[in-house]
Amino acid sequence: MKLHFYCNPARRFGCTVFSAAPIAVCVLLLAPCAAWSAAAPAPIILTGADRRPSISLNGEWSSIVDPYFAGLFSFHHQEKANGWFLNQKAKPGDPFPTEYDFSKATKLKVPGDWNTQRDNLFFYEGPIWYQRDFTYQPKEHARLFLHVGAANYRSWFWVNGKKVCEHEGGYTSFNCELTSVVHAGDNFVVAAVDNTRHEDNVPTLETDWWNYGGLTREVSLIVLPDSFVDQYDLHLSRGEASVIEGWVHVEDAPPGAKVEVEIPELGAKTSAAAGDDGRAAVRFSAPALERWSPETPKLYKVEIRAGNDSIEDLIGFRTVETRGTEILLNGKPIFLRGVSIHAEAPYRTGRAYSDKDAETLLTWAKELGCNFVRLAHYPHDETMLRAADRMGLLVWSENPVYWALEFDNPKVLAKAEQQLDEEIGTLRNHAAIILWSMANETPNNPARTQFIGTLATRARSLDSSRLITAALLVRAEGNTKIIDDPLGQALDVIGFNEYIGWYEGHPDTADTTQWRIEYEKPLIVSEFGGGAKAGLHGSDNERWTEEYQSNIYRHQLPMLNKIPQLRGMSPWCLMDFRSPNRPLTGIQDYFNRKGLISDQGRKKLAFYLLQKAYQDRTVGKPE
Numbered sequence: 086m087k088l089h090f091y092c093n094p095a096r097r098f099g100c101t102v103f104s105a106a107p108i109a110v111c112v113l114l115l116a117p118c119a120a121w122s123a124a125a126p127a128p129i130i131l132t133g134a135d136r137r138p139s140i141s142l143n144g145e146w147s148s149i150v151d152p153y154f155a156g157l158f159s160f161h162h163q164e165k166a167n168g169w170f171l172n173q174k175a176k177p178g179d180p181f182p183t184e185y186d187f188s189k190a191t192k193l194k195v196p197g198d199w200n201t202q203r204d205n206l207f208f209y210e211g212p213i214w215y216q217r218d219f220t221y222q223p224k225e226h227a228r229l230f231l232h233v234g235a236a237n238y239r240s241w242f243w244v245n246g247k248k249v250c251e252h253e254g255g256y257t258s259f260n261c262e263l264t265s266v267v268h269a270g271d272n273f274v275v276a277a278v279d280n281t282r283h284e285d286n287v288p289t290l291e292t293d294w295w296n297y298g299g300l301t302r303e304v305s306l307i308v309l310p311d312s313f314v315d316q317y318d319l320h321l322s323r324g325e326a327s328v329i330e331g332w333v334h335v336e337d338a339p340p341g342a343k344v345e346v347e348i349p350e351l352g353a354k355t356s357a358a359a360g361d362d363g364r365a366a367v368r369f370s371a372p373a374l375e376r377w378s379p380e381t382p383k384l385y386k387v388e389i390r391a392g393n394d395s396i397e398d399l400i401g402f403r404t405v406e407t408r409g410t411e412i413l414l415n416g417k418p419i420f421l422r423g424v425s426i427h428a429e430a431p432y433r434t435g436r437a438y439s440d441k442d443a444e445t446l447l448t449w450a451k452e453l454g455c456n457f458v459r460l461a462h463y464p465h466d467e468t469m470l471r472a473a474d475r476m477g478l479l480v481w482s483e484n485p486v487y488w489a490l491e492f493d494n495p496k497v498l499a500k501a502e503q504q505l506d507e508e509i510g511t512l513r514n515h516a517a518i519i520l521w522s523m524a525n526e527t528p529n530n531p532a533r534t535q536f537i538g539t540l541a542t543r544a545r546s547l548d549s550s551r552l553i554t555a556a557l558l559v560r561a562e563g564n565t566k567i568i569d570d571p572l573g574q575a576l577d578v579i580g581f582n583e584y585i586g587w588y589e590g591h592p593d594t595a596d597t598t599q600w601r602i603e604y605e606k607p608l609i610v611s612e613f614g615g616g617a618k619a620g621l622h623g624s625d626n627e628r629w630t631e632e633y634q635s636n637i638y639r640h641q642l643p644m645l646n647k648i649p650q651l652r653g654m655s656p657w658c659l660m661d662f663r664s665p666n667r668p669l670t671g672i673q674d675y676f677n678r679k680g681l682i683s684d685q686g687r688k689k690l691a692f693y694l695l696q697k698a699y700q701d702r703t704v705g706k707p708e
C-alpha cells in the first residue's frame with residue numbers, strides 16, 4: 086500500500102488516517118510536514134463518492150451502549166492505544182475481557198440514529214460501539230476505503246483489530262483507508278460513535294435540534310485504483326458563455342498524469358496534465374450547453390478519467406453572481422422563494438438519510454411554490470443535494486457554526502474549517518447549491534467576526550463560483566430594525582433572522598416595523614415564523630393555533646415586501662422537527678412546531694397562505 090502525504094496546508098486534517106506501516110517509516114516520511122501539522126496524512130475527501138461502485142455496509146450492526154466509554158479509556162481516562170476488546174476474533178484462550186461480546190449484543194440499523202431506534206436511547210448522549218462482519222477479496226493495484234456518510238459526533242474505527250481512523254463532526258462524510266488491514270475472506274469492522282456535546286465542538290452545547298447519535302448516514306466500501314480521482318470541480322465560467330472550467334485532482338498521480346473530461350451528449354471533451362500537486366486545470370467550450378435552472382434542471386452525464394480510474398457524475402451547469410443588490414442566476418435577476426428545512430425524516434422522525442426522505446421534503450417545498458430551500462443548520466446528506474439538482478431547487482448549504490461557539494479558541498476554528506472543507510469538497514459539483522452559509526445567529530463581537538471572516542475567506546478560496554452568506558441577528562431601535570452587523574462586510578448575500586409576532590410583539594407589530602439596512606447587498610430573510618400544533622384551531626390571537634401562525638405570515642409578507650433589496654426568503658420552517666428545547670406538554674412534546682407541515686405530513690393553514698403568495702408572486706420583485 087502507498088502512504089500518501091500532503092504538505093499543502095490547504096488540505097485539512099479532519100480525519101486522522103493511520104497506516105499499518107511501521108511508525109518509524111511514517112515519522113521519516115512526515116518529517117518535512119512537521120512544521121505545519123502534527124504528523125498525520127491528509128484524509129481523503131471524495132467528490133461524487135455516491136457515484137462510485139461500492140459494497141454496502143448498511144444493515145444491522147451489533148451495538149453496545151458504553152456510557153462511561155470504558156471500552157476506550159483506561160481508569161485514568163487515557164485513550165488506550167488499541168482498545169483491548171476490539172479484536173473480537175481473538176483465538177479462544179486469548180486474554181481479553183468478556184464484558185464486550187458483540188455476538189450477544191443488540192442490533193442497531195445503519196444508516197440510522199440510535200435515538201429513534203430504541204426507547205431507552207431517546208435522550209441518550211454518549212458513546213455506543215458498533216460492529217459488523219464483511220467479506221472482501223483484495224485485488225492487485227486496488228485500494229480499499231471505508232466510506233462513512235456521517236457519524237455524529239466523534240467516531241473511531243478499527244478493522245480486524247487495527248485502528249484505521251477517527252473523525253470529528255457529525256454532518257460530513259469521510260473515508261478511512263483499509264488497504265493494508267483487510268485480508269481475503271472474512272473481515273470485521275468495529276466503530277465507536279460518541280454524540281456527547283462539548284463546549285469546544287462545532288456545533289457547541291446549545292442547539293435547537295435533536296442531537297441524533299450514531300452512524301446516521303450510509304456506510305460502504307469503495308474500491309479504487311492505486312492512483313485515483315479524489316476531488317473535482319466543474320462549473321460554468323461566469324466570464325465566458327458556454328465555457329466549463331475547473332480542475333480534477335488525482336491522488337498519488339504519477340508525474341504528468343493525463344486527465345480527461347468528457348460530456349458525451351454535448352460532444353465536448355478535453356484533456357489536461359496534472360501538475361506536481363496532482364491537480365489538472367480544465368477549461369473547455371460546450372456551445373450547445375443547456376443551462377441548469379429551476380425551470381429546466383438539466384443534468385449532463387460527465388465522464389472523468391485518469392489512468393486506470395474513471396467516474397461518471399451527473400452535473401448541471403449554471404452561473405450565480407451578484408450585481409449591486411441583485412442575485413443573478415444565469416445572468417438574470419432572481420427572487421428566491423424558499424423555505425428552511427432540517428434533515429428530519431418525515432413521518433417517522435429521526436435523522437433523514439434516504440432518497441425517499443429527500444423526495445418527500447423537496448416535493449413539499451415544490452408544492453409550496455419554492456424555487457429555493459435553506460438546508461439548515463449543517464450540511465445535509467448528498468441524497469438531498471442529488472434530489473435538489475434533479476427537481477430544480479436552489480440550495481443554501483450551511484456549516485454548523487450555530488449560536489455562540491468558542492470563537493476565540495483556535496481549535497474550534499480548525500474544527501469549523503475542517504467541516505467546511507469536507508462540505509465544499511464533497512458537495513461542490515451540485516448545481517443546486519448557490520450559497521455557502523458560514524454561520525447562523527452568532528453574537529456580534531470581534532472574535533466572532535474574525536472567526537467567521539476567516540471561514541468566508543477560506544470558502545471563497547475553495548470555491549469562487551458561489552456566493553457566501555450567513556444568517557445574522559438583527560438589532561432594534563424603537564420600531565426600527567437595523568441590519569448593520571459588521572460580519573455583513575465578509576458576505577456576498579446577507580441573511581437575517583427575525584421573529585416579529587412570535588418572540589417579540591404581536592403579528593401586527595410587523596405593520597409598523599421599519600427597516601434600516603446598512604449594506605448595499607442582496608438580502609434574504611433566512612428565518613421568520615411561529616409555532617402551531619397541527620389541528621389546533623382558535624382565534625388569530627391564540628398562540629399555538631394554526632390561525633395564529635398564519636396571522637404571523639399574513640403580516641410578515643407585506644412588511645418584507647417593503648424592503649427594497651430583499652431577494653429571497655426561507656421562513657422557519659417546512660416541517661416540525663424534534664428539539665430538546667421544546668418540552669411543552671401536549672403542544673410541543675419535544676418538537677419545534679414552527680413547521681408549515683407537521684412531522685406526520687399534515688399541512689397547516691400558513692402553508693396554504695404562503696403557497697398562494699408564492700404562486701401569485703405577491704412576494705418579492707417580479708422577475
Ligand code: GCB
Nearest residue numbers: 293525526582612657677679
Ligand atoms: C432560530 C434558530 C433556529 C431555531 C428557531 C426557533 O433563530 O436559527 O435554529 O429553531 O430560531 O424556532 O426558535
